[in-house]
Amino acid sequence: MTSSEPGSGAAERPVAWPARLAWAALGAFLLFWAVFEAVKHGGWTIPMAVLGVLVPDLSFLLGAGSGPREPGRMPARMVGVYNLLHRPLIPVVALVALSFAPTANTTIAAPFTFALAWLGHICVDRVLGYGLRAPDGRPR
Template identity: 40%
Template sequence: MSGATTGGVRLVLRLEAAIVLGISLLAYDRFGAGWSMFVLFFLAPDLSFFGYLAGPRLGALAYNLAHSYLGPLMVLASGVFLDSPTALASGLIWSAHVGFDRMLGYGLKYPEGFGFTHLGPIGRVRLAPDNARKPAPQRDAA
């Protein structure tokens, strides 16, 4: 699988995610709507797993939409600019979830399958060499 992050870069991305998680938790403690709401909705982005029932391509799209920082940042911005405590709390819960997943190594998914992520393979994914993906040359039957 090409495109997977390795080595020190992978470590930096996972540390960034841990910091996002920590800041989200601290901000939620200050601006949130109570820890029962946090617990209730923390795993909500994982409902995107149901996209995999329609196949790996749609599953990866659904997962990536729910696990990118773009969504939580838009919800947080709307919470700030519209003075909406509910949007602010929702964005903080969502960003905490994304940070938690990325900290654990669950990156954005490639359409090859759930185990192929931008942070490297997860689970029991077996990686083939890059040249194994190319079809073997055809020989004429003579």
């Protein structure tokens, strides 16, 4: 299968434009908010914002050295971790929990910014058509 054939990549799946527009608006808002928090608080919030953007794709390290595979399909051993890190529920729960945490605002700034950036990454992936994967590594 070549990359020009249908179904070879996640970005080729049709997603309704209103859904993509909503994901894009939410993703832009969250990423701007993460940058705002990082600049406002400085210190650990800056590397945590960068880490929040990168963490969801660290699951790709599990697929390193797995040999050739068909385009658009990831190794089965990385699907579980990839899907876990690309579910919006985890960073949303973290954001809600941190918002109501009975601590000083500066103590939760870094983990809160991490969760904002993580959720922003998930939104951008949805805009680009990259969603969760089936157990065999194909896009759902």
